[in-house]
Amino acid sequence: MNDETQPLAEFLSEVASATVSPASGTVVGVVAGMGTALCEMVCVHLRNAAVRTDADLAELQRTLKSERERLLTLAEADAAVVEELFGTGDGGDDPSVRKRSVGIPLALAESCLTVLEAASVVTGAADRPVVVDAGIGASFVDVALRSALFTVRTNVASVDDESFRAETERRVADIESAAERAARLTMENAGTDGIGRSRE
Secondary structure, eight states: OTEEEEEEEHHHHHHHHSSOOOOOOOEEEEEEHHHHHHHHHHHHHHTTTOOOOOOOOOHHHHHHHHHHHHHHHHHHHHHHHHHHHHHHHOTTTTTTHHHHHHHHHHHHHHHHHHHHHHHHHHHOOOOOOTTHHHHHHHHHHHHHHHHHHHHHHHHHOOOOOOHHHHHHHHHHHHHHHHHHHHHHHHHHTTTTTTTTTTOO
């Protein structure tokens, strides 16, 4: 995967192929990046409209841009570690590679959390219709975060280092708790809190 030059259609074809990578972790990073871009877009529109708000929209936009870039970098890193574990590499029994297979999705989840926290401020900055886009973007990021944490929990079981596993479990719990709060506030602010709910 090369996020600088690869067309989206080509990337999706690679995912839907017989190669071991890119796989779910890379897709998680790309989906989260798309959701982040929607939140950035809302910052741009609110700034262009000179919306009066206590939120620092310029700083939020910079944060979101930085996290979008980080998410794509982590997506590439995930493809590389999957290749080492299951492709032509010989890292399947290497403890450091196993730890990276935990650390990369954990970093993805942490980046997603930063985006959700920024989105909760962006969506609370105004009541203009455009904030719905940030709510929808945040819903992508929320799903990506939970998917990344699922991968962390799955992969950490293969790591023998007990202290590493314990620290990972602590970080997962902290991320999960903070993300739940940020996502709920974002969805409420944007009026998108019904996304994903089953209909009665």
